[in-house]
Amino acid sequence: MFKVNEDYLNLRGSYLFSTIAKKVAAYKEENPGKDIISLGIGDVTRPLCPVIIKALHDATDEMSKQETFRGYAPDLGYEFLRSAVAENDYRKRGCNVDKDEIFISDGAKSDSGNIQEIFSKDNRVAVCDPVYPVYVDTNVMAGRTGEFDEEKMQWKNVIYMPCTRENGFSPDIPDNTPDIIYICSPNNPTGTAMKKDQLQKWVDYANEKKAVIIFDAAYEAYISEDDVPHSIYECEGARTCAIELHSFSKNAGFTGVRLGYTVIPKDLKDEKGNMLHSLWARRHGTKYNGAPYIQQRAGEAVYSEKGQQEIRGLVSYYMENAKTILSGLKECGYEVYGGVNAPYIWLKTPEGMSSWDFFDRMLTGANVVGTPGSGFGPSGEGYFRLTAFGTHENTKEALERIRRLG
Amino acid sequence: MFKVNEDYLNLRGSYLFSTIAKKVAAYKEENPGKDIISLGIGDVTRPLCPVIIKALHDATDEMSKQETFRGYAPDLGYEFLRSAVAENDYRKRGCNVDKDEIFISDGAKSDSGNIQEIFSKDNRVAVCDPVYPVYVDTNVMAGRTGEFDEEKMQWKNVIYMPCTRENGFSPDIPDNTPDIIYICSPNNPTGTAMKKDQLQKWVDYANEKKAVIIFDAAYEAYISEDDVPHSIYECEGARTCAIELHSFSKNAGFTGVRLGYTVIPKDLKDEKGNMLHSLWARRHGTKYNGAPYIQQRAGEAVYSEKGQQEIRGLVSYYMENAKTILSGLKECGYEVYGGVNAPYIWLKTPEGMSSWDFFDRMLTGANVVGTPGSGFGPSGEGYFRLTAFGTHENTKEALERIRRLG
Numbered sequence: 100m101f102k103v104n105e106d107y108l109n110l111r112g113s114y115l116f117s118t119i120a121k122k123v124a125a126y127k128e129e130n131p132g133k134d135i136i137s138l139g140i141g142d143v144t145r146p147l148c149p150v151i152i153k154a155l156h157d158a159t160d161e162m163s164k165q166e167t168f169r170g171y172a173p174d175l176g177y178e179f180l181r182s183a184v185a186e187n188d189y190r191k192r193g194c195n196v197d198k199d200e201i202f203i204s205d206g207a208k209s210d211s212g213n214i215q216e217i218f219s220k221d222n223r224v225a226v227c228d229p230v231y232p233v234y235v236d237t238n239v240m241a242g243r244t245g246e247f248d249e250e251k252m253q254w255k256n257v258i259y260m261p262c263t264r265e266n267g268f269s270p271d272i273p274d275n276t277p278d279i280i281y282i283c284s285p286n287n288p289t290g291t292a293m294k295k296d297q298l299q300k301w302v303d304y305a306n307e308k309k310a311v312i313i314f315d316a317a318y319e320a321y322i323s324e325d326d327v328p329h330s331i332y333e334c335e336g337a338r339t340c341a342i343e344l345h346s347f348s349k350n351a352g353f354t355g356v357r358l359g360y361t362v363i364p365k366d367l368k369d370e371k372g373n374m375l376h377s378l379w380a381r382r383h384g385t386k387y388n389g390a391p392y393i394q395q396r397a398g399e400a401v402y403s404e405k406g407q408q409e410i411r412g413l414v415s416y417y418m419e420n421a422k423t424i425l426s427g428l429k430e431c432g433y434e435v436y437g438g439v440n441a442p443y444i445w446l447k448t449p450e451g452m453s454s455w456d457f458f459d460r461m462l463t464g465a466n467v468v469g470t471p472g473s474g475f476g477p478s479g480e481g482y483f484r485l486t487a488f489g490t491h492e493n494t495k496e497a498l499e500r501i502r503r504l505g
Numbered sequence: 506m507f508k509v510n511e512d513y514l515n516l517r518g519s520y521l522f523s524t525i526a527k528k529v530a531a532y533k534e535e536n537p538g539k540d541i542i543s544l545g546i547g548d549v550t551r552p553l554c555p556v557i558i559k560a561l562h563d564a565t566d567e568m569s570k571q572e573t574f575r576g577y578a579p580d581l582g583y584e585f586l587r588s589a590v591a592e593n594d595y596r597k598r599g600c601n602v603d604k605d606e607i608f609i610s611d612g613a614k615s616d617s618g619n620i621q622e623i624f625s626k627d628n629r630v631a632v633c634d635p636v637y638p639v640y641v642d643t644n645v646m647a648g649r650t651g652e653f654d655e656e657k658m659q660w661k662n663v664i665y666m667p668c669t670r671e672n673g674f675s676p677d678i679p680d681n682t683p684d685i686i687y688i689c690s691p692n693n694p695t696g697t698a699m700k701k702d703q704l705q706k707w708v709d710y711a712n713e714k715k716a717v718i719i720f721d722a723a724y725e726a727y728i729s730e731d732d733v734p735h736s737i738y739e740c741e742g743a744r745t746c747a748i749e750l751h752s753f754s755k756n757a758g759f760t761g762v763r764l765g766y767t768v769i770p771k772d773l774k775d776e777k778g779n780m781l782h783s784l785w786a787r788r789h790g791t792k793y794n795g796a797p798y799i800q801q802r803a804g805e806a807v808y809s810e811k812g813q814q815e816i817r818g819l820v821s822y823y824m825e826n827a828k829t830i831l832s833g834l835k836e837c838g839y840e841v842y843g844g845v846n847a848p849y850i851w852l853k854t855p856e857g858m859s860s861w862d863f864f865d866r867m868l869t870g871a872n873v874v875g876t877p878g879s880g881f882g883p884s885g886e887g888y889f890r891l892t893a894f895g896t897h898e899n900t901k902e903a904l905e906r907i908r909r910l911g
Contacts, residue, residue, distance in 0.1 A: 100715040101684040102625035103775050107784045110791075142576035147568045155565040155799070162761070163558040170548035170760040205611055205763075205794070212792030216646075219508035236791045240622075278507040309506040354576040355568065355798045357611075369509050378513045385642045386618030388611070391800065392761045393561070 106242040113232065115474035116140070119458070126462055136497045137468040138424070138485045141287065141443070143352040145416060147397075148409035151351060154400035158393035172389030175380070176203025176360070180395045183402040184360060188345070194332035196362055200376065202383055203390050203398070206359040207317050207346035212237040213386075214313060214342060214361065217378040218279060225258035225277030227270050229288050229475030229482070231315070234281040252477050261478040262289060264447060268436060269297050276308050282331075283315035285322060288475045288484045289445040290437015292327045298334050305340035309370070312341040317359075320350030320414050322440045338364040342375065349442065351401045351410050358394045417442050420487035420494040427498030428485075431505070442487040445472070457483050465500035512648040519638065521880035522546070525864070532868055542903045543874040544830070544891045547693065547849070549758040551822060553803075554815035557757060560806035564799035578795030581786070582609025582766070586801045589808040590766060594751070600738035602768055606782065608789055609796050609804070612765040613723050613752035618643040619792075620719060620748060620767065623784040624685060631664035631683030633676050635694050635881030635888070637721070640687040658883050667884040668695060670853060674842060675703050682714050688737075689721035691728060694881045694890045695851040696843015698733045704740050711746035715776065718747040726756030726820050728846045744770040748781065755848065757807045757816050764800045823848050826893035826900040833904030834891075837911070848893040851878070863889050871906035 116139075123135060147155075161167035175181065181198040189196035204210050212233050215224075224238050235257065238244050245256030253259055258277050260270035268291040270282075282301060285292040293301075305312045314331040322329055331341045343362040347353035363376045390398075400406045421438040428435045434447040446469075448457040454471030461467045461483070472482030487494070525545060533539065553561075567573035581587065587604040595602035610616050618639050621630075630644050641663065644650050651662030659665055664683050666676035674697040676688075688707060691698040699707075711718045720737040728735055737747045749768040753759035769782040796804075806812045827844040834841045840853035852875075854863040860877030867873045867889070878888030893900070 100776060101628055101717045103779050103781065103784055104623050104625055107623060107787060108779065110787060113790070144571075144574070144576065146571050146574040149569070152565060152569040155568075156562060159558060159561040159565065162553045162561075163555070165550075165552050168550070168552040168761075170550065170758075172761055205797075208794040209792060217510050217513060219510050222507055233791060240788070240791065311507045352576075354794075355574075355578060357794065357797045370506060373509050373514065375509065378509055381513060381516060382646070384519070385639060385646065386615060388614040388760075388763065391611075391763045391797065393799075394797065 104240070106240055109247070110236060110239050111247065113236070115470070119468065119470065122458070122462065123468055133466050135462075135466050135468060136489070136493045136500075138489055138494065138497055139468040139470045141486055141488060142354050143349065143417075143488050144490060145352055145413055147352055147356070148406065148413060150400050150403060150406045150409050151397050154397045155393055158396035162393065169392045172392055172395065174384045174387075174389060175199070176201065176390060177392070177395045180398050183399050187402045189330065189332065192329060192333060194330050195338065196332055196364065200362055200364050202361045202363070202379060203395060204359050204361060204387070205357040205390050206348060206353075207315065207344045208233060210344050210359060210361045211313070211315060213382065214344070214379070215241055215243070215279070217375060217382060218311075222278035223256065223258060223275070225260055225273055225280045227262045227282070227286070228259040228477060229262065229472060229479030230281070231283055231287050232475070259476070259478075262286070263478055264434075264436065267291070268445075269293055272300075272304055276310070278310050280305060280310055280312045281315070282312055283317070285318040285327070285441035286437075286443075287318065287441070288443055288470070288472065288479065290441040290443030290484075291445070292322060292324070292440035294326045295328045295333065298328055298331060302331065302334040302337050302340060306336050310340065311367070311375070314341050314343045316343055317346040318349055318441050319345075320410070321418060321442050323418070324440055327440050332362070338366040340367065342367070347398055347401060350414060352413055353397075356394055356397060358390055358398045416491070417487045419491065420489060423491070423494050423498055424485050424487060427502060431502055438487065444485045444487070446483045446485065448481050448483055451481065454480055454483055460504075461501070464504040465497070467497045467500060510646070512646055515653065516642060516645050517653065519642070521876070525874065525876065528864070528868065529874055539872050541868075541872050541874060542895070542899045542906075544895055544900065544903055545874040545876045547892055547894060548760050549755065549894050550896060551758055551819055553758055553762070554812065554819060556806050556809060556812045556815050557803050560803045561799055564802035568799065575798045578798055578801065580790045580793075580795060581605070582607065582796060583798070583801045586804050589805050593808045595736065595738065598735060598739060600736050601744065602738055602770065606768055606770050608767045608769070608785060609801060610765050610767060610793070611763040611796050612754060612759075613721065613750045614639060616750050616765060616767045617719070617721060619788065620750070620785070621647055621649070621685070623781060623788060624717075628684035629662065629664060629681070631666055631679055631686045633668045633688070633692070634665040634883060635668065635878060635885030636687070637689060637693050638881070665882070665884075668692070669884055670840075670842065673697070674851075675699055678706075678710055682716070684716050686711060686716055686718045687721070688718055689723070691724040691733070691847035692843075692849075693724065693847070694849055694876070694878065694885065696847040696849030696890075697851070698728060698730070698846035700732050701734045701739065704734055704737060708737065708740040708743050708746060712742050716746065717773070717781070720747050720749045722749055723752040724755055724847050725751075726816070727824060727848050729824070730846055733846050738768070744772040746773065748773070753804055753807060756820060758819055759803075762800055762803060764796055764804045822897070823893045825897065826895060829897070829900050829904055830891050830893060833908060837908055844893070850891045850893070852889045852891065854887050854889055857887065860886055860889055866910075867907070870910045871903070873903045873906055
């Protein structure tokens with residue numbers, strides 16, 4: 100008789116976005132005709148750039164002809180794309196990453212979910228609080244998180260590192276020593292980013308403890324300040340302790356195109372000399388069959404001169420929204436964070452209001468939807484996330500309404 | 506200090522195709538100018554059909570405009586594609602499969618590798634021998650297979666079901682009772698297919714033992730005989746015991762496009778009533794972010810009237826090769842199987858010759874590359890696989906050379 104994976108049954112319901120959807124639907128039904136603006140979800144809204152569209156068309160045409168048709172892609176990804184990544188995202192930034200250390204994939208969500216699989220079940224994981232839920236949930240599914248503490252709303256075998264205004268949203272070194280440390284910078288949901296010296300401290304700590312940092316750089320294209328690193332490999336010693344995850348979703352608008360990559364340096368080994376690079380290569384070769392050819396050509400186009408210009412325009416468009424939100428909220432007297440190196444604005448709710456009460460106030464008072472911070476973890480309570488991924492018109496209108504609400 | 510997943514370290518090297526590549530390279534170096542024809546690898550060679558190309562272009566154009574741009578896809582896949590699958594692959598065949606039981610993915614290899622994850626580690630797995638290596642390797646990576654027996658070349662906790670000419674390449678019910686049974690029909694590598702009554706026997710057995718059948722239907726488009734089922738859901742009772750994997754790689758030539766789907770009926774539950782459908786949905790939602798929009802539109806086009814015509818032409822092209830190989834080998838006096846309902850021909854090596862000796866004979870004598878059957882498992886010893894995925898010209902030339910070899 101077959102048995103299911105009981106670790107899956109331990110998963111908590113992921114009620115955040117469905118609860119939001121239900122509340123919005125109920126409000127709409129009671130108030131027909133109201134125009135609701137959503138700044139809640141982290142999905143892009145602008146069309147793909149012309150150079151990307153051209154690359155998709157050209158690659159499609161190649162697939163239509165016998166001489167240029169391509170079947171199975173190489174496991175790690177096409178050399179043309181891995182070379183472009185190595186050159187543009189690493190060598191130009193002074194980082195030592197070889198093209199054979201880059202694994203092309205269908206996106207950072209898959210990689211951030213699957214990467215824990217190459218580690219033993221008895222590693223101890225540390226995450227920031229608040230946190231992108233995939234890091235925690237995929238470790239629950241692997242049986243790595245212990246029991247759930249209903250009181251604290253935390254998994255007993257996970258180390259939570261609070262990120263609040265008190266520590267500038269940068270995690271402190273925890274009391275218990277973790278084996279695997281998830282860091283996302285620029286951060287979802289807080290919209291804040293680590294400075295180079297802050298990240299260097301983590302790299303030094305990981306090397307000292309022989310821990311691995313899983314560094315999620317999905318939002319690096321939004322960095323506007325000089326002292327914020329775009330890659331963890333800008334820090335000395337990162338090649339022996341860090342894995343880096345990248346996405347084309349947020350710089351080039353590929354949420355529906357699906358492309359990303361993961362870097363595992365060959366210097367990253369356990370005490371017996373096993374290379375994590377080899378384990379991940381084996382996973383790629385056995386449970387995956389490569390990203391589609393036409394998508395990989397679109398990824399290559401991102402790194403062309405014209406591609407870089409166009410995606411800078413895309414990022415600027417969204418960051419204009421971030422400025423609109425930041426300045427608008429400040430004018431209304433709100434305490435706000437993020438929005439400078441990331442497309443997320445993290446607002447401290449006024450007068451100790453709960454995240455969900457503030458959500459209701461925004462929905463009913465301004466017809467604007469955001470995300471309650473408590474949905475990302477206990478330390479997110481008392482915060483509220485707004486995203487810069489709307490249109491200029493909607494974003495301005497949303498802020499006008501918030502201003503009128505007072 | 507971090508620790509790696511030690512189950513990964515138990516994996517055997519996957520030397521089959523790299524050994525073949527090395528032997529071919531060495532032969533070429535010693536014999537410059539020789540024209541080698543490969544009928545070894547299961548990758549398609551024909552360009553995509555016009556209707557697919559048009560769908561890819563049209564969907565790309567949609568992604569270029571604000572009004573029609575699409576971001577994140579729904580977790581399960583777009584409704585337009587799931588509906589087309591439900592209607593064409595199931596309802597028209599009299600199978601009861603709802604569109605909400607269909608999970609669109611980036612291909613059957615990912616799904617066949619990931620599906621074992623929703624099961625407990627202590628399920629006992631049964632596979633055919635010879636077998637597609639992914640079924641076994643992914644269970645090794647999950648720690649489900651026990652130790653490797655170097656003598657038998659088998660994992661001690663896996664039930665191997667020999668498929669040889671003695672049983673018509675259809676597995677017998679094993680002595681030990683499995684919890685999970687992998688069946689691929691039409692089969693890779695033997696090219697043979699189960700008749701409906703043979704598959705019904707397995708469905709009845711699985712229901713009796715409360716086992717799950719993971720049914721890989723990747724090659725169903727190649728079925729030419731009436732009494733061979735295209736789906737396991739043609740068998741009575743399959744909804745309570747079977748998961749079905751599908752690929753667009755071999756019917757529509759999508760090996761480089763990447764699209765597939767998996768069916769998990771909602772009636773498939775463990776003894777506590779846990780639905781495997783819910784577990785797989787959770788995996789999709791947590792570790793995956795949907796297949797690309799443009800790929801899903803290409804998948805939809807496969808089911809259009811024109812698409813069905815065109816892909817039938819594609820399948821016919823390859824099956825013409827299968828006929829060329831089958832009749833050519835028979836004329837030379839070889840004992841051959843498969844090639845009627847599948848794009849693979851499974852040849853019994855003459856005079857008890859080993860698979861690798863026969864490989865060498867074909868390479869050096871005819872400059873034709875195939876795959877030694879022993880690479881797919883111990884019961885593949887003494888067999889040799891040829892694929893129908895070449896061009897007509899190459900396939901005819903290869904058979905001409907084999908004929909000359911005598």
